[in-house]
Amino acid sequence: MDAADRLQVILADLNRSQVKELNAFGQTVVNWFREIVNSFEIVKTEYVVDKKNGKARRKDHRLTSSMIENRNKLVKQIKNNANGYTNWKRFRNRVLYVLNRPAFRLEPFEKEDKGK
Known part of the structure; x- marks a missing residue:
């Protein structure tokens, strides 16, 4: 019996229940059935x-x-820790650095014209 078959048995039990919360949970499982089954399949050993x-x-x-x-989650933490970024390049560089440090090359920032 594989994951899909076992999940079908659980769904049958949930649908027979007289508890409305379990019926609602059963509907949620039906909506996410393929994703739940996929989480049990082994893709690499x-x-x-x-x-x-x-x-x-x-x-x-x-x-x-x-x-x-x-x-x-990491991108949200970076944004929250900085209380927001006003410079998109700095935010982008920080995210790239945190997510993939070995592949990130540090390059100097371009100077922005301040009305000159």
């Missing part, structure tokens, strides 16, 4: 050797949006 005992263990990777959510 690798074997990692444990440094302490030298034993190999299996590491399964699943498809999630956690990396994107983490990036969004």
Whole structure:
């Protein structure tokens, strides 16, 4: 029985319930059914050797949006910590630096004309 089949069993139980909150939750699961099932599917398997005992263990990777959510959170934190940026280039450079430090090249800012 795979994740989709197990989720269908849970949905059947939720739909038979007399509790309206569980019925509403069941509808939410129906709306997000494909995404929930995808989160259980293994997209990559690798074997990692444990440094302490030298034993190999299996590491399964699943498809999630956690990396994107983490990036969004970091951008919001940068913006909030600075109390807003007025210079777009500085904000963009700060975000690029924080999200990908090894790939970021520091370049001098262009001087802006102040009415000269």
